Amino acid sequence: MSRHVSVDLSAYLDGALGVRDVERVKAHLDTCASCLQEYKGVQEVQRLLRSLPDPTPREGFTERLHWQLQREAARGPRLRFLNGVLGVFAVRPIRVALAASAVVLVLGLPLAWMTGQFGPRQMPLDTDAYLRHYVVLSADRSLVDEATTTFVSSDFGTPDQPIR
Amino acid sequence: MAEAISVLEGLEGMTSPFGGRDAVGRGDESSSTRRLAAFEELVQRHQGQIYRVAYRLTGNHDDAEDLAQEAIVEAFHAFDRYQPGTYFDRWLYRIMSRTYIDIVRRRNRRPMISLDAPIGGEGDPLVALMGDSRDDPQQRTEATDLEATIQAALDRLPEEFRAAVVLADIEGLSYDEVARALRCPVGTVRSRLHRARQVLRDELGSHVSARRKDR
Numbered sequence: 001m002s003r004h005v006s007v008d009l010s011a012y013l014d015g016a017l018g019v020r021d022v023e024r025v026k027a028h029l030d031t032c033a034s035c036l037q038e039y040k041g042v043q044e045v046q047r048l049l050r051s052l053p054d055p056t057p058r059e060g061f062t063e064r065l066h067w068q069l070q071r072e073a074a075r076g077p078r079l080r081f082l083n084g085v086l087g088v089f090a091v092r093p094i095r096v097a098l099a100a101s102a103v104v105l106v107l108g109l110p111l112a113w114m115t116g117q118f119g120p121r122q123m124p125l126d127t128d129a130y131l132r133h134y135v136v137l138s139a140d141r142s143l144v145d146e147a148t149t150t151f152v153s154s155d156f157g158t159p160d161q162p163i164r
Numbered sequence: 165m166a167e168a169i170s171v172l173e174g175l176e177g178m179t180s181p182f183g184g185r186d187a188v189g190r191g192d193e194s195s196s197t198r199r200l201a202a203f204e205e206l207v208q209r210h211q212g213q214i215y216r217v218a219y220r221l222t223g224n225h226d227d228a229e230d231l232a233q234e235a236i237v238e239a240f241h242a243f244d245r246y247q248p249g250t251y252f253d254r255w256l257y258r259i260m261s262r263t264y265i266d267i268v269r270r271r272n273r274r275p276m277i278s279l280d281a282p283i284g285g286e287g288d289p290l291v292a293l294m295g296d297s298r299d300d301p302q303q304r305t306e307a308t309d310l311e312a313t314i315q316a317a318l319d320r321l322p323e324e325f326r327a328a329v330v331l332a333d334i335e336g337l338s339y340d341e342v343a344r345a346l347r348c349p350v351g352t353v354r355s356r357l358h359r360a361r362q363v364l365r366d367e368l369g370s371h372v373s374a375r376r377k378d379r
Binding site (some may be wrong): 007009010013014016038041042044045046047049050052053054055057058061062064066067068069070072073077 | 196197200203204207208211212215216219220224225228229232233236237240241308311314315325329332333334336338339354355358361362365368369372
């Protein structure tokens, strides 16, 4: 006997299987009593669900809905983005907090590394280094006072040219 | 077609952002009135289906009214995105399914039951809970008794599974439409329906076999 088709029975019932699968399931149902019984059961469940009567809303439902919509219309459009963001926090606060922490870690660590907050620190520049920097700039542009200006205005931490 | 035409008339005002400066105040008012009227007309036309889905999802009138109202209000605020001429009820089901799952998670009132867990046994706390909330059995007719049994079986399903069954089996939506409503792949809809129907078949065992004997 071929393999049982229990997994495909719902899709078979709904006509959601491809032609070859339909043939396979049909052939199996002809020979397997247990799968056929299961199929009839699933079919019966669907029939019962479809036979459920329509529920009648409680009295005044239409009026209450009408007034609610009137109020909403008078209130104007919602701030959809804010609502969405706050809504996510309200529904899954822990997941959102974890996701936010992950984003901070993934983006923050490399950024901190690149900006020198962590990792290898540059050696602090001493007075000699600044003097050498001044000499180099003066030699390049002796007629301009740019070298002096650059030296005086620098914050003693970030010379704008590499020191040879 | 009539649905598309009347809605288009209602949408006319709200989709023209370039009204003259003088007409802004009055124009806005009348366009929002037209928009509300078009929306209410569609809701009224589909109110039965909307309430049916809400009731089968929640299992009682209080929650069904809350869910239907919340979903309809959500839909009203998103009405600009509704494409006239497409199925309004399908569009609203999509909104309602999301609203429903959000509400359930927010309130966390319904216990989550795994489909792998034994259901309906003596250790099942839901059996006692649902038994207490029912009316006096003497006053029930056979038909409502069966309805209550089916609804109770539906109530036992986890919300994503219940939503799939309600949309596919009660409303007759295709797998694609259910997948769009529940924002999940078609394969997931297929497996949810399969497992949910298996559980329902076991739950409703006596009714299923009784029907078979009657034939």
